[in-house]
Amino acid sequence: MRAIKLFLAGLIAVTGIATQAQTVDEIVSKHVDAMGGADNWKKITSLKREGSFNVQGNDVTLTITVLNNKGLRQDISVGGTAGYVIVTPTAGWSFLPFQGQSEVEAMPAETLKDRQQGLDIAGALIDYKAKGHKAELLGKETIDGVECYKIRLTLSNGNVATDYVDTKNYYVVRNISTLHANGQEMEQTTSFSNFQKLPEGIVVAMTITQQFGDIIINKVEVNKPVDESIFKAG
DSSP: OHHHHHHHHHHOOOOOOOOSSOOHHHHHHHHHHHTTOHHHHHTOOEEEEEEEEEETTEEEEEEEEEETTTEEEEEEEETTEEEEEEEOSSOEEEEOGGGTOOSOEEOOHHHHHHHGGGGOTTOTTTTTTTTTOEEEEEEEEEETTEEEEEEEEEOTTSOEEEEEEETTTOOEEEEEEEEEETTEEEEEEEEEEEEEEOTTSOEEEEEEEETTEEEEEEEEEESOOOOGGGGSOO
């Protein structure tokens, strides 16, 4: 079940150096437009995604509910055994019995800091300056045959991630983040594909790929009421 733990850690995702063609701000602006525009994303208060994946022969169902900047909850079911991860601006908890937890555990500070990035529904690149992030263009790199702009994003909390933006459609097709667990750092690579535009005008990736395989998102709900009590452990 280590692969599930790595996936959950990842979920819970750039000062400009000019190239001959575009600056980092021009690239980010085109990315924002490709994802539906900042105005549409600012209207999104809640986002709920349901999906599934398979890890080591185990079918896993996953529901991710985010109330923008207020709470994130991941509900996971493995072989009929249910667990969850909760993240808020001030605390986080996990209860994952399929990983040996017998009771709810508070999230260590370093893990909480990593996972709080998921509270931002729009993602770090949209309005990145207003959020206190910094962006740096590191040139281009080819990812799985796709030419990408490589952007290093230093978040306001000090965490660093690298986004690979497709030079043709300006979608982020890969993200590499540094995560912290048990006093150690690890890199997590997440790829995104099967982008779809929702009726609300925003674009989301319906396939999320990590080292163990593909998470297939089969349902997305936008701006549905969310009971904030789901972000309390118990």
